[in-house]
Amino acid sequence: MSKLIKNSNIKEDNSHNEKAYEFINKHLPVTYVELTISCIVKKGQPAPSKALIRNVRNKTIVRNDILLALVEVAYENKEAIERIKLLTS
Numbered sequence: 001m002s003k004l005i006k007n008s009n010i011k012e013d014n015s016h017n018e019k020a021y022e023f024i025n026k027h028l029p030v031t032y033v034e035l036t037i038s039c040i041v042k043k044g045q046p047a048p049s050k051a052l053i054r055n056v057r058n059k060t061i062v063r064n065d066i067l068l069a070l071v072e073v074a075y076e077n078k079e080a081i082e083r084i085k086l087l088t089s
Contacts, residue, residue, distance in 0.1 A: 020070075023075075024070050024074050026078075027075070028057075028070060028074040029073070029074075032070065032074075036066070053070070057070060
């Protein structure tokens with residue numbers, strides 16, 4: 001695995017990206033990589049590598065298309081958890 005250096009030139013004052021990462025931290029399932037790849041492929045885009053998805057998740061690389069897919073996967077997981085809670089209570 002290559003050593004990646006976090007680019008300090010990128011401004012991280014985008015509040016929408018910070019909110020997205022907060023949402024991901026709360027609701028993204030442990031098995032997010034394959035789910036994110038399938039979400040991106042459904043949109044007709046080529047499948048990114050698993051390492052690229054992990055790097056976006058860890059804020060090493062900024063790719064808004066992958067960040068959007070991560071948020072969508074986290075949202076689906078949140079909805080599934082809420083539905084399970086509703087059905088079991």
